[in-house]
Amino acid sequence: xxxxxxxxxxxxxxxxxxRVLYNxxxxxxxxxxASIIAGQISIGIxxxxxxxxxxxxxxxxxxxxxxxxxxxLVSKEMDKRTLYALLAKPVRRWExxxxxxxxxxxxxxxxxxxxxxxLFLALxxxxxxxxxxxxxxxIAVYFxxxxxxxxxxLALLFSCFTTPLLAILFTTGIYIVGLYVQELRNMPMQVxxxxxxxxxxxxxxxxxxxxxxxxxxxxxxxxxxxxxxxAQNTLYAAIYCTMVLTGAILVFSRRxxx
Amino acid sequence: xxxxxxETENLSKEYPHGFLxxxxxxxxxxxxxxxxxxxxxxxxxxxxxGKSTTIKxxxxxxxxxxxxxxxxxxxxxxxxxxRDVGYLPEQPYFYDYLTAAELLDYFARIHDLSAAQRKExxxxxxxxxxxxxxxxxxxxxxxxxxxxRVGMAQAILHDPQLVILDEPMSGLDPVGRREARDIIxxxxxxxxxxxxxxxxxxxxxxxxxxxxVIVGGKLRGVGTPGQLVDVTTxxxxxxxxxxxxxTAPLLAKATRTGDRYRLQVPETGLYDAIEQLRAAGAKILAxxxxxxxxxxxxMNLVExxxxxxxxVEVSGK
Ligand SMILES: Nc1ncnc2c1ncn2[C@@H]1O[C@H](COP(=O)(O)OP(=O)(O)OP(=O)(O)O)[C@@H](O)[C@H]1O
Ligand SMILES: [Mg+2]
Numbered sequence: 336x337x338x339x340x341x342x343x344x345x346x347x348x349x350x351x352x353x354r355v356l357y358n359x360x361x362x363x364x365x366x367x368x369a370s371i372i373a374g375q376i377s378i379g380i381x382x383x384x385x386x387x388x389x390x391x392x393x394x395x396x397x398x399x400x401x402x403x404x405x406x407x408l409v410s411k412e413m414d415k416r417t418l419y420a421l422l423a424k425p426v427r428r429w430e431x432x433x434x435x436x437x438x439x440x441x442x443x444x445x446x447x448x449x450x451x452x453x454l455f456l457a458l459x460x461x462x463x464x465x466x467x468x469x470x471x472x473x474i475a476v477y478f479x480x481x482x483x484x485x486x487x488x489l490a491l492l493f494s495c496f497t498t499p500l501l502a503i504l505f506t507t508g509i510y511i512v513g514l515y516v517q518e519l520r521n522m523p524m525q526v527x528x529x530x531x532x533x534x535x536x537x538x539x540x541x542x543x544x545x546x547x548x549x550x551x552x553x554x555x556x557x558x559x560x561x562x563x564x565x566a567q568n569t570l571y572a573a574i575y576c577t578m579v580l581t582g583a584i585l586v587f588s589r590r591x592x593x
Numbered sequence: 594x595x596x597x598x599x600e601t602e603n604l605s606k607e608y609p610h611g612f613l614x615x616x617x618x619x620x621x622x623x624x625x626x627x628x629x630x631x632x633x634x635x636x637x638x639x640x641x642x643g644k645s646t647t648i649k650x651x652x653x654x655x656x657x658x659x660x661x662x663x664x665x666x667x668x669x670x671x672x673x674x675x676r677d678v679g680y681l682p683e684q685p686y687f688y689d690y691l692t693a694a695e696l697l698d699y700f701a702r703i704h705d706l707s708a709a710q711r712k713e714x715x716x717x718x719x720x721x722x723x724x725x726x727x728x729x730x731x732x733x734x735x736x737x738x739x740x741x742r743v744g745m746a747q748a749i750l751h752d753p754q755l756v757i758l759d760e761p762m763s764g765l766d767p768v769g770r771r772e773a774r775d776i777i778x779x780x781x782x783x784x785x786x787x788x789x790x791x792x793x794x795x796x797x798x799x800x801x802x803x804x805x806v807i808v809g810g811k812l813r814g815v816g817t818p819g820q821l822v823d824v825t826t827x828x829x830x831x832x833x834x835x836x837x838x839x840t841a842p843l844l845a846k847a848t849r850t851g852d853r854y855r856l857q858v859p860e861t862g863l864y865d866a867i868e869q870l871r872a873a874g875a876k877i878l879a880x881x882x883x884x885x886x887x888x889x890x891x892m893n894l895v896e897x898x899x900x901x902x903x904x905v906e907v908s909g910k
Contacts, residue, residue, distance in 0.1 A: 341702045345688070352690040416686050420747055423652040423680035424703045425672055591655040 338426045339434040346408070346438020355404065355442060358396050362450045365392040366457050373461065381461045383555045386472055389454035390551050394479050397447055398510070401439070401483045405490030406502045408435040413592060422592075429584045436491055436580060440484050447483065451476035468557030474565065475554040481572035482548040486510060488579040489543070495586040513545035543575055596666035598755050598786035599628035599651065603660035606646050620646045622810045623660065628788050633781050635801035635818075636790040639895060643810040644790035645683050648759050652680050665755060676704070679753040683760055685744030689733035693724055693743050696732060697750055704751040714750055722746045723772055737764040745773060749780070756780055758789035762796055774800060808894045828859045832879040833870055841873040857883060 350356070369388040373381040409432070412418040422431065451473055458472060459465065489509055493502035519539040527535065547568060553560060606621040621643045628634040636644050649655045651662055653669055667674040687696050694715055701711040719728045722742040727735070732743065741764045748756055761777070762770050777800055780787050791797055797804050798818040805815045833854055843866060847856040854875075858866045863880070870877060 337705075338703055341699070345699055349688065349690055416682065416684070417688055419649075419652075419654060419682035420680065420685060420687065420700070420744070421703070422654060423675060423678070423682075424700060425675040425705075426703055427672055589656070592649070 339430040342431055342434025343437035346435055347441050350442040359449055362392055385457055386555045390475055393450045397483045401486040402490055402506050405487040406494045406499050410494045410499045428588045432584055432587055439487050443483050444480055447480045468559050471554045471560055474560045475550050478548040478568055482545055485543055485572055485575055488576045492579050492583040495583050513543045516542050516544040517546055595630055597627040598630045599664055601626055601662040604657055604662055605659040607658045619810050624812055626805055630786050631784055632802040633800050634788045635797035635804035637797050637804055638807035642807045645759055648757055677754040679748035679756040681744045681748040681758040681761055687732050692729050692731055694728040700747050718746045718750050738769050741765055755786045761789050809898045828857055828883050829863045830881050830883045831856045833875040833877045835875050839873045841869055843869050
C-alpha cells in the first residue's frame with residue numbers, strides 16, 4: 336500500500352510537470368469574464384451568473400482532465416513501455432493501478448479546490464453581505480470532485496482493455512448517459528414489454544448516476560445542503576469507485592504487456 | 594546445494610493471431626533450462642527467437658500459456674522474488690519528465706530503501722554507469738545510449754542477487770559496451786548471477802560461463818562458449834604476401850585484398866598448404882583458426898529450423 340502512495344505522488348508530479356495545472360489560468364480568465372458580464376446585468380442575479388458559470392467551468396475543465404489524463408494513466412505507460420521496469424520491481428499490479436488513480440484524484444482535488452476558492456472569492460467580491468447558504472458553493476465543488484473521481488475510475492477501467500480512443504469514447508458516453516439516469520427510471524414502463532422494463536430498470540441502477548452530484552441550482556439560490564445528501568453522495572462515489580477499480584484490477588492483473 | 598538462480602519447466606507462450614484470434618503462434622515452446630547461482634549466462638538467438646518473450650515471462654510482464662518457472666527458489670508469482678532481482682527491459686524508456694537521479698530515487702522508494710540509503714545508492718549507481726554529470730538532466734533530453742545506461746542503473750540500483758538484462762549492449766558506443774561488460778563482470782565478482790540476452794556472439798563469448806541458444810522459440814543447446822564455437826570451427830586461414838608472379842594451383846582459391854591474400858584450408862591440410870605456398874615464394878604473415886561468423890552460425894540453425902518446418906508440413910499432408 337505504501338508503494339501505491341509512491342506511485343501516486345509520482346503521478347501527481349507528472350501532472351505538475353506536464354503543466355496540467357495551467358488550466359487554473361484558463362479558469363481565472365473565465366471567472367474574470369463572468370464578473371464583467373455579471374456586472375453589466377441587473378443587480379441581484381450577479382451571484383447566480385457567477386456561480387452557474389463558475390461551477391460549469393470547474394466541471395468542464397475537471398472532466399477534460401479526468402477523461403484525457405485518466406485514459407492515459409495506464410495506456411500511456413504501456414505504449415511508452417515505462418511500465419516494464421516498474422512492474423519488474425516488488426510492486427503489485429493493483430498497487431500500481433491504485434497509485435495511478437490516487438495520483439490523478441489528488442491532482443484533481445488540488446485543482447478543483449483552487450478553482451473553488453477562486454470562485455468563492457469572486458462571490459465574496461460581488462456580494463457585500465455573507466450568509467451561511469453561500470457555503471453551498473463549496474459543497475458543490477466537493478461534489479464535482481466526487482464525480483470526477485468516478486470518471487477517472489471509469490476511464491481507467493476502459494483503458495485497461497481497449498484502445499485509448501475507444502476508452503475516451505466509452506467514458507464520455509457513460510458520462511453523458513449517466514446524466515440522464517433519472518429520466519431512464521421515469522420512463523413509461525407500462526408501455527414496454529416486461530423484458531424491456533426489467534432491462535431498463537437494471538440499466539438505470541447499473542449506470543453511474545452523475546446528476547446526483549449536480550447541485551448547481553441549490554448553490555445559485557444559496558440554499559443549504561442537507562447533511563444526508565453529502566453523506567449519500569460520498570458513500571455512493573466511494574462504493575461505485577471501489578467496484579469499478581476492482582474491475583480494472585481484475586482485467587489489468589491478467590493482462591499481457593506488449 | 595542451493596537452488597538454481599533461474600529454473601524453467603516447459604515454459605511456453607502462444608500468441609493468438611489472425612482472424613478473430615483463432616490461430617495461435619508459438620513464441621516459446623516448452624523451455625526447460627537452469628541458470629546456476631553465480632554464473633553469467635548468455636541467452637543468444639536471432640531476431641524473433643523468443644529471448645525477450647522468455648525474459649518477460651520471468652518478470653511476469655506476460656503470462657505463460659503453460660509451464661512454470663522459479664527464481665531464487667521462489668515461484669515467479671511470489672512478489673517477494675522481485676526484491677532480489679534487477680531487470681533491464683529491451684529498448685528501455687522511462688518517465689521523461691524526471692531526471693535520472695529522480696527516476697532512480699523513485700525506484701529506490703519502490704524498493705523501500707531509507708532516505709540515506711537512497712541518496713547513497715543513487716549517486717554510486719549513476720557513477721557506475723557513467724552518468725554522474727548527467728544526473729540532473731531530464732530524461733527526455735537523453736540519447737538512446739544514455740537511456741540504456743539509465744536502464745542498467747535501475748537494474749542494479751538495489752544491489753540484487755540476480756540481474757536479468759535484455760540486450761544490455763544495444764545502442765551503446767564502444768566505451769559504453771566496455772563499461773557494460775565491466776559491470777557484468779563486477780557483478781559476478783560480487784557473487785551475483787547475471788543472465789543477459791544478445792545476438793552479438795562475441796559479447797557472449799567474452800563474458801559468459803554458459804550460453805543457451807534459442808531459435809524459433811526452441812532451445813537448441815546449452816553449453817560453454819568454447820563448446821559452441823568448436824562445433825562451428827571451419828578450418829584455418831592463412832594470410833600471405835607474394836613477392837613476384839606465382840602459378841601455384843592453390844592460389845586460385847585465395848581471395849586478394851590489396852597486396853595480401855587469404856586462403857582457407859581444412860585443419861588437416863594446413864601444413865601441406867603452407868609448404869606449397871613457401872615453395873611458391875610467398876611470405877606468410879599469419880595463420881588463424883576460422884570461426885563461423887555469427888551470421889553463418891545462425892543461418893545454419895535457422896536453415897535447419899526451416900527445413901524441419903517444411904518436413905513437418907509435408908509429412909502432415
Ligand atoms: N505481443 C505479441 N503478439 C504477438 N506476437 C508476439 C508478441 N510479442 C512477441 N511476439 C512474437 O514472438 C516471437 C518472439 O519474440 P521476441 O520478442 O521474444 O524475440 P527476441 O528473441 O527478443 O528477438 P529480438 O532479437 O528481435 O529482440 C516473435 O516471432 C514475435 O513476433
Ligand atoms: Mg528481444
